[in-house]
Amino acid sequence: MSIRDVAAKAGVSLGTVSKAFDDNAKVSPHTRERIRLAATELGYHPSAVARAMVRKRMDTVGVIFPPNFAAPSRPAFYSTIFDALLEAAMIRHKDISLCTGRLWVDATTSLSRFRDGRCDGFITFWQPAGSDLIPALLDADVPVVLLNDRGSDPRLSYVDIDSVASAHAMTRHLLDLGHRRIALLCGDKPVSTVVPREEGYRAALEEASVAYDSALNLPGTFEPRSIESRIDTLLDLPPAQRPTALFCTTDSIALVALRVLRQKNLRVPEDISVAGHDDLPGVALEHPALTTMRQPFGTIAGHALDLLVSQERDISARGTQLLLPAELVVRASTAPPLITTSLKATAPLHSENKEVNE
Amino acid sequence: MSIRDVAAKAGVSLGTVSKAFDDNAKVSPHTRERIRLAATELGYHPSAVARAMVRKRMDTVGVIFPPNFAAPSRPAFYSTIFDALLEAAMIRHKDISLCTGRLWVDATTSLSRFRDGRCDGFITFWQPAGSDLIPALLDADVPVVLLNDRGSDPRLSYVDIDSVASAHAMTRHLLDLGHRRIALLCGDKPVSTVVPREEGYRAALEEASVAYDSALNLPGTFEPRSIESRIDTLLDLPPAQRPTALFCTTDSIALVALRVLRQKNLRVPEDISVAGHDDLPGVALEHPALTTMRQPFGTIAGHALDLLVSQERDISARGTQLLLPAELVVRASTAPPLITTSLKATAPLHSENKEVNE
């Protein structure tokens, strides 16, 4: 059941059948129709493998997720971006081949997938320190795009959120509401969600002439335990120093924070405001609905794929680095702080911020 | 950089190089070594695509997960079985191509992947009612194995847990501890986790001459809300009818139950015992560690893959249906009930069960 049989049945040559399935090839409508009809009657389906061999590409991108990415302990971020990638790939007639598990941490497995011809390139995510994956791919001239993180190698293409700007925007939102003591809840250091978001946070504070207080930005990890203990420390501060708002640099962190606060019988946003970042699906359904920065997941995935394709065509096209804006989504988890000692400086600043905000 | 270049460099013919990479082919150790050396020097890597073309198989199995399987709202079950599949495939030198997302619900997308030659067969999971996926694959003689569910079509191969036996074992465990009022928490009907597990539960009760009480087996869904409301109803029962143990037919349900009970300030297992089913990773780390039935995920995945491969070789080998035993894992979430009115019938039965248990 090959292209030959169709050609025989339609009474044309083999090459013409190939052209009949290529919308850009010049075949008269009549012939095209006749060939297509013959193909359907024969139940012919072109072989992707044979096509891949002559074209020298499989139209498949390998997506390298961290090991165990689908585990519920993993932030929902991965599943969300995964769906976005799937959709973006479908539109571009690309296949996604999932490369995950602990065997993918080392570069050779991925590399062999590429040299095999099974993948034309890779989309990958944050790698733990000491991982040789990205350097190895770059050195081997393998098309690769890093998603939602950044790299220092100028050859590396990446697509990330402009985290400085987004953290700035969220901090500004909280300041506008009248908060002055805004705690920052980050994860571990090396990820792009941490450093730039801290920077945006501090910049916004500075603009509003609010002194940065390191007691409100405790170091910690993404682990629920770390988040919980930091919240404990923050709530144990004397009332005048206690934060009136929690800016979690990640929705996953915010979700934990919400749960912890609920356990402590603190009301959000009445007793304390909570803001997240990412707008993962589902955070709008929390109680209260989470105020957060929306990542344009679809756009991110689309750009990543496009960047990858252009590298596949010409490897020298790599090194494009995209920072996309996130959008503030105000929901129910943030509100002006209750009247406390920390409120005294509010009135003047609030009006000032209002005009900036518009 | 093809097999030809290696042949030239090693001074042998093209076919000999191919054989040198096939461990079963007859090539003298000397020649083989020489060829391998030449290949390494040239940086030669065999093309999986060319191989697939002549062999007519891609050594890739499509795994069709329910849409959005990685979302955290999805039971961790999927990510666990996914990891097991990945591992099993690696051992068998097979690739896994993930086929998920809402576009996979309809059969044509999967089918075209098969006719393409990109997949040699599929592993799939529970399908919503009205899905044409499995019938369509079977009708098209596509190798397919259903995992952790069952189908009525005799052509369908599946690998599932012997849920009747496992539910029986867990119910027995709770009876042995002295529980007489054991509530069952199921999900929606059509899944194999529900009907057979209910059957095993009832059988164990009957054996122990404990009357089945439909008030302890309320219908509901997998949704947290449904679980919560059923627990509410159960706890509102008059003390004599209130359950002393909760058998959740799924760890995901048990996890929710644990959370709900914690919110109600009920201690597990002192106030009420909770048992799960599946032994998802992480349930051992809960507080308290969950007593559950361990699914042999690795074995399940291995059998599934083997069943699929045998179908790929000969489509008439399909229709094999495997039921694997689960293993009782007793941890901290189950304990004998406190002395209550329901305890009076305990003593005789307990001793009787003890001997059965050994």
Place this chain on the structure above:
DNA sequence: GGGGCAGTGGAAAACGTTTTCCACTGGTGG
């Protein structure tokens, strides 16, 4: 009427393997 030209379809070479058959070698037993 002839020379280009656009439009169409065919012939054939590639793509990089696997696999089958065949030939050659040297050793061994009759």
Place this chain on the structure above:
DNA sequence: CCACCAGTGGAAAACGTTTTCCACTGCCCC
């Protein structure tokens, strides 16, 4: 000394496409 055999390596045919070149057909315009 010859025939057979095991062991080894080569030649060549597949596998099913895409793509490049080439030829043919009308057609238009000079």
